Amino acid sequence: MTDLAGGDAELITASLEEPERFAALFDRHAPAIHRYVTRRLGRDAADDVTAETFLTAFRIRARFDPARAGVRPWLYGIAAKQIGRHRREEVQALKLLARTGHDPVADSWTDAADDRLAAEAAARRLAGALARLSAGDRHVLLLFAWADLGYQEIAEALDIPVGTVRSRLNRARRKLRGATGATGATGATGAADGPLIEARIHEGDPA
Numbered sequence: 001m002t003d004l005a006g007g008d009a010e011l012i013t014a015s016l017e018e019p020e021r022f023a024a025l026f027d028r029h030a031p032a033i034h035r036y037v038t039r040r041l042g043r044d045a046a047d048d049v050t051a052e053t054f055l056t057a058f059r060i061r062a063r064f065d066p067a068r069a070g071v072r073p074w075l076y077g078i079a080a081k082q083i084g085r086h087r088r089e090e091v092q093a094l095k096l097l098a099r100t101g102h103d104p105v106a107d108s109w110t111d112a113a114d115d116r117l118a119a120e121a122a123a124r125r126l127a128g129a130l131a132r133l134s135a136g137d138r139h140v141l142l143l144f145a146w147a148d149l150g151y152q153e154i155a156e157a158l159d160i161p162v163g164t165v166r167s168r169l170n171r172a173r174r175k176l177r178g179a180t181g182a183t184g185a186t187g188a189t190g191a192a193d194g195p196l197i198e199a200r201i202h203e204g205d206p207a
Helices: 008-015 019-041 043-059 071-084 087-100 113-132 135-145 151-158 162-180
Strands: none
Touching (some): 008 019, 019 043, 019 071, 019 135, 071 135, 113 135, 135 151, 135 162
């Protein structure tokens, strides 16, 4: 996914002379970053981590390289570093989700009681498996599944080779399949996957 029309990179460049221009970047991307952090750390930490992500981005904006994959991977990479400082809280949030099946971002995912119960059961299994992943594998998997970043964008975000992205994603997928019983090339586990992790996790390699 590319930056939105209007030029995110140009906004960063302009903000070096006119700092107030950076506010437009916040307005564009903070809601998505906040949702992502909420899913990973819960609501209590999301406000602080999102704010720190953009404060850090503002402080280091002169270092942004327009030749990178885009501003979104740059912002998600900063967010990943902030999330890394809350690793214990993330694992605790996943364990809570494993117990309750409650995804704080997907409260309204379905109105059907039977589907909701099935979704919560799937969410519990997936959350438990996520909690057992290494931090590196979890970063790659969730940037792919929840932030909708491509392989090259994840590599840019985490400053790792694309080959490492592939190997971590494949390893994480295998572990999740083992934990959830997903089968088939598309990993069709049914609609119950929706609230926690979309079928994107179980897609074939798009590249």
